[in-house]
Amino acid sequence: MLHSIELPSRIIIGSNALRSLRELVEAFGARGAAAVVITGPNVWRKYGERLRSVLEDVVELEALEAREPSVDYAERLSSEAAERSPRLVIGFGGGKSVDLAKYVAHKLGVPLISVPTSPSHDGIASPFASLRGLNKPFSVRSATPAAIVADIDIIASAPLRLIRAGAGDLVAKLTAIRDWRLAHRLKGEYYGEYAAKLALLSAKHVMEYAAEIGRGSKEAVRVLVEGLVSSGVAMCIAGSTRPASGSEHLFSHALDLLAPGRALHGEQVALGTIMMMYLHGGDWRQVRKTLMKLGLPVRARDLGIDDETVIKALTMAHKLRPERYTILGETGLTWEAAERLARVTGVID
Numbered sequence: 001m002l003h004s005i006e007l008p009s010r011i012i013i014g015s016n017a018l019r020s021l022r023e024l025v026e027a028f029g030a031r032g033a034a035a036v037v038i039t040g041p042n043v044w045r046k047y048g049e050r051l052r053s054v055l056e057d058v059v060e061l062e063a064l065e066a067r068e069p070s071v072d073y074a075e076r077l078s079s080e081a082a083e084r085s086p087r088l089v090i091g092f093g094g095g096k097s098v099d100l101a102k103y104v105a106h107k108l109g110v111p112l113i114s115v116p117t118s119p120s121h122d123g124i125a126s127p128f129a130s131l132r133g134l135n136k137p138f139s140v141r142s143a144t145p146a147a148i149v150a151d152i153d154i155i156a157s158a159p160l161r162l163i164r165a166g167a168g169d170l171v172a173k174l175t176a177i178r179d180w181r182l183a184h185r186l187k188g189e190y191y192g193e194y195a196a197k198l199a200l201l202s203a204k205h206v207m208e209y210a211a212e213i214g215r216g217s218k219e220a221v222r223v224l225v226e227g228l229v230s231s232g233v234a235m236c237i238a239g240s241t242r243p244a245s246g247s248e249h250l251f252s253h254a255l256d257l258l259a260p261g262r263a264l265h266g267e268q269v270a271l272g273t274i275m276m277m278y279l280h281g282g283d284w285r286q287v288r289k290t291l292m293k294l295g296l297p298v299r300a301r302d303l304g305i306d307d308e309t310v311i312k313a314l315t316m317a318h319k320l321r322p323e324r325y326t327i328l329g330e331t332g333l334t335w336e337a338a339e340r341l342a343r344v345t346g347v348i349d
């Protein structure tokens with residue numbers, strides 16, 4: 001069977017990396033053309049002028065507001081963007097802005113440059129977008145970023161909670177790849193060992209620097225961003241989010257349905273990782289300790305999520321993506337088993 005891989009052609013990470021955008025835009029043949037930047041109001045207020053000055057005299061820049069991460073809104077943005085006939089799309093912001101930009105670039109068939117300003121999850125570097133209104137609580141295939149520009153000065157200025165959440169999304173790879181291997185052995189699902197190892201490496205990389213990342217130092221944020229990018233590359237190589245998303249993500253997606261907006265994606269998957277590692281028979285205590293070092297909550301109530309919601313999410317998680325086999329099996333957990341799991345691991349008390 002043929003396996004085709006599409007990867008970003010340029011990844012620029014470092015202090016003041018934003019200035020490289022000028023040269024990058026020229027390399028994409030966009031000099032003198034129109035470009036659309038999709039960005040949120042806070043980010044644009046804080047860094048819009050800087051972006052404009054970097055691209056001054058290079059492109060005709062039009063900023064469109066990333067208001068909400070929904071398909072309807074992404075469609076609206078696509079129509080607005082199409083009127084400008086842009087040569088490229090720039091996603092400048094957190095996950096919401098980058099996901100909307102992926103959709104718009106995909107729809108218009110133009111290259112996407114991902115310029116993340118927050119390291120809250122690995123979607124900043126993956127070809128998958130998570131948008132409401134698709135009847136799917138998980139991400140779907142969209143544009144692969146043609147390039148990623150990760151300016152560490154900007155990303156390190158994001159709220160600490162977003163930084164810690166990004167590390168949580170990487171720790172989650174510990175159980176995601178266990179689930180993938182299990183599905184391979186039990187169900188004969190395609191398993192890409194290289195992609196799995198790369199995703200695992202991104203988890204181990206941030207775990208080694210857990211305390212520093214938890215404090216949000218610039219050096220540690222760079223480690224985190226490198227991990228997020230390599231997890232994104234692992235998804236590009238696999239051609240799916242399989243190396244990055246297993247039962248711990250299903251738990252988080254269930255929480256999003258039951259208690260939307262309560263906690264961040266990375267915080268939720270981190271809690272899920274403790275519990276799924278227990279089910280896998282791995283060292284869940286070590287996972288818990290690492291999350292504490294990262295400054296991530298290890299109890300649901302610290303995220304404002306009550307016990308019943310946790311148990312319900314655990315019992316419904318297996319139904320959300322039936323084609324993706326995980327440790328939760330085909331029938332999932334009973335209420336009693338779910339309650340026991342959450343109590344034993346200290347997620348509820």
Ligand SMILES: NC(=O)C1=CN([C@@H]2O[C@H](COP(=O)(O)OP(=O)(O)OC[C@H]3O[C@@H](n4cnc5c(N)ncnc54)[C@H](OP(=O)(O)O)[C@@H]3O)[C@@H](O)[C@H]2O)C=CC1
Pocket residue numbers: 039040041042043044046066069093094095096097099117118120121122123124126128129130131139154155157158159162264265
């Ligand atoms: N594609 C994928 O694989 C995945 C996608 N997601 C999606 O990603 C989104 C969540 O991403 P997330 O980044 O957490 O949230 P947002 O993109 O909503 O960003 C959160 C907040 O942080 C602000 N912000 C971002 N960067 C900075 C900065 N440097 N300084 C100050 N403020 C900043 C944003 O401002 P502003 O208002 O200007 O944007 C926003 O108010 C959701 O839509 C979720 O569904 C989640 C998991 C995986």
Ligand SMILES: O=C(CO)COP(=O)(O)O
Pocket residue numbers: 121122123128130137138139140169241244245249250
């Ligand atoms: O969050 C992701 C990877 O970290 C994407 O996973 P999903 O495909 O489950 O949305």
Ligand SMILES: [Zn+2]
Pocket residue numbers: 121122169244245249265269
């Ligand atoms: Zn994730």
